Amino acid sequence: MRKVALSGLLARKTRLALTALAVALGVTLISGTYIFTDTINRSFDRIFQVSLEKVDVVLTPDDDLGGEDRTTIPLDRALLRRVRAVPGVATAEGVINDPNGTVLGNDGKPVSKGPPTFIASLEGPAFRALEVVDGRLPRTDGEVILDKGTVDREGFALGREVAIQAAAPKTRLRLVGSTTIAGATSLGGATFAVMTLRDAQRLTGKVGRFDAIDVGAQEGADAGALVRRVKAIAGPGVVVRTGSQQAESQSADIRGGLSILSTALLAFAGISLFVGAFIIFNTFSITVAQRAREFALLRTLGATRRQVLRSVLGEGLTIGVLGSAAGLLLGVAVAKGLKALFSTLGVDLPSSGTVLLTRTVLVSMVVGVLVTLVSCLAPALRATRVPPVAALREGVAMPETRSSRLLTPLALVLTTLGVALLALGLFAGSGTNAALTLVGAGAALAFLGVALLSPRLVPPIAGAVGAPLERAFGLTGRLARENSVRQPGRTATTAAALMIGVALVCFASIFAAGAKQTIAKAVDSGLRGQLIVQNQSGFGAFTAAAGAAVRREPGVAIVSPVRGGQTRVTGVGGKSRLAGIDPASFQRVYHLRVRAGGERAVRDLQDGQVLVTQDFADEHGTRLGSRLRAATPRGRAVTWTVTGIIEDKAGLVGPLVVPNPTLRRAFGVTSDQLTLVAFRPGADPGALKARIDALLARDFPQAEALTAEQFKSAQRDQINQLLGLIYALLALSVIVSLFGIVNTLVLSITERTRELGMLRAIGTSRRQVKRMIRLEAVITALIGGILGLVLGVGLSVLVTRAIDDFNLAFPVPTLIAVLVASGVAGVLAAVLPARRAAGLDVLSALAHD
């Protein structure tokens, strides 16, 4: 029996390859994701290990509640003195390592738009881990050494001046060398500017203060015991770790950051495998039907049902193993591709060799094989139900099963259940992992339900789509339509695979369009000032000195800084974003709608008071007068009274709003996230904007001033970039579904060989045959496209309902483009099958059975 299964496989190489590919692509993304993240993690592990190798104990501010821009409350000189006095401490040194710097390139623009630029002090030889590649280390103030990656990228020559900006206005330092850490020229695209401690403190606005204190133990002192002793004098808000613990903690931070990415990538792999499952199911269903005679013959020759089952599952197993193995290998290439993709986005991730963990192999193989086996189980069971007597009858049909009668009710139940789960995930929990899982499972069930329902939808949709084709192409159009509804189940499954990809593309585009519109509306209705100053990178903080300088420009009436921090509120899970505003001026540059507490709530906001958004209030049952206990990075808690409930469609300030002085005192946040600027009446806005632009370019190139239009367009660009990434990843599942169309067509053509021979014999040209196949593919693809469009629209309506104040907008041109693209995809999928059908030899086709 095994021979039967294998010979069956070899006889159908194209199908084998196409089916295996359906699994392989999903598995590719799984293994690619793992290899990619594992490789990066390992490189960073090494970098951190090496850089902390000589440090026995290190003190850092607790960064759990550091600002969103990684700002922390610096350590002070008094602490350094206390540390030096701890028994067992040989040396202790305060260092600066601030991630909010900017190095300017030859064009005067920041060298990095995404990854951070670190301003670091040169550690003493006892702790130093830098390797000088070219030039030398800085010796005096005014000298800087940069990482080799940046020096090479920018083509900086040694000896020239490099402009750097952090908290202080732009400063020029002489470039004296380039450096690597642990041999890595690139640290995820991050830039390192290393200078004297004095320069570093001055540039980062931390004169007399440090980002970390490195400690060297005396000969023979136990690091663990030393950590305990240092902890005793360090006080709250300071973390004390051994060097290796610190390296691990930094590695863990990187892993945490990457895990968001890898979870997202794996989700897309899951989508692609889900689509692949449809293809495998369909392919097996068709071939089992085509081979019914063969199974019957085997049964008459004495094969048991179990043997028939085993032979089909054996085929599935082979395909699963081959596909998964291919996917695993392709994953290596994908990992490289991902790295390349990220480096074009400016994130140059380090990698030292390719890391292929056993876990990667196991997960890829097991998932791939399981998906294949599960997908071919139903067809395999069907094969066992072919009665032996079928071998003797002409034109055997597969036995009709009870399950096919139950299909429609089952489909309805699944769809309903899916939508219910989806709604539950969306409305009951919010943003938690469990809720997201519910949403995912609900969507999958809904897709499955609609897929099962779709055999009923195929004939009407094919009719609607086919009618114009028939009018345009006559007989070939007619035959294409008829052929597509010949086996509605087959067409439905093929189309459903494409439907999933299309639905998600539509969903993403609708969601993005809504987000853009929501932001645009909020800016239009909220912004009363003329300019928004923000970090060039689009996120991250920048020095408050920039705003202060803008304020001095004649013609500027108001400069109102908005700052950002994080806190943990008792009774609220996780961290909450915390915004700081200048109450006196805020409402004059931005109109925040106050839902409760009165319009004056914003202007009157004082230390000890907090404004919360309506969302936050609804979710946590907060009312006017409620008291919130918020944790600070210093390890204490403060209590705030809710004095206003606001609406914040743009997400400009976030769920909690306090006055800036509170944020400075309790959270140490002194830099701005956004600075809103209003002009004096009568000021020439064009000229004033130009002066402000020039001012920022001269002294604070880290910041940029945007008009409302520019700000909206910057936000749109960011959303579009993300959307592009999502499209690219969804393209994978669309490609899988195209293979499904190819596969189904090839199998159907085999079935209809004799018909094609007859058509050719009575005068059908090759071109007509090709067109007929192509149109059939187009109809199938358009059915998928239409179902996907409807489902995508439905899904986005449902999901956006769960988001307060979301403006639902339909990007009609995009949606039409998606539909057209599905048709074009059908044409592409038909290339091979059409060529095959047209290339058939008329005589042998006629003799085909």
Add this chain to the structure above:
Amino acid sequence: MIVTATSVTRRYGTGEASVDALRGITVGFPAGQFTAIMGPSGSGKSTLMHILAGLDRPSAGSVVVDGTEIAGLDDGALTQLRRDKLGFIFQSFNLLPVLTAEENILLPLSIAGRDPDRAWIDQLIDTVGLRDRLRHRPAELSGGQQQRVAVARALAARPAVVFADEPTGNLDSTTSAEVLRLLRQAADEFGQTIVMVTHDPESAAVADRLIVLRDGLLAEDSAGTAVPATAPAPAGE
């Protein structure tokens, strides 16, 4: 002559394993004649017919259909020839299951993008007696009815010649007789040239002329001319 074959040979395969299906056949089919080709299994009947119909190419020799030498034609030209000049009736009825009986009859015209001559089609439909079955699909028709549809289809485009390969091979004797009567009627009433391969002497008896093949050679021809076996002539191209 509507169709003439001159010194046609056909060899399958090469070397040791090669089979000479036709070993030099010269034959002509005049307009309006209904010819039956008989002969033992493997004698080359189907091969000859396929070559006459441009479905297969001779190894050597020439075939002229309605004035066109077809030996050197490419696929497109052959397709055009089949479309314009030839009709086919196959042993297994070979209808398109997705089309109705009427659509199947009109199929050659639809393929060619020609408007049907309604009067002619109506006459055909009445001749084959399928007026009340026009909206049915092949699966809803009996074997005999399906073959009658096939006959009507072959005649629909008024081809110069209709080729039929064992058209009654899958039918019982009653329905066979019906189909043969139809072919006879086509020859008599419409002057249709017909070339029919058959196994069955009774079927052959309906024809005007009987040709017998044996081992790839023309063994008998009731048209009277004694046909001597000719050696394969060098290809005329």
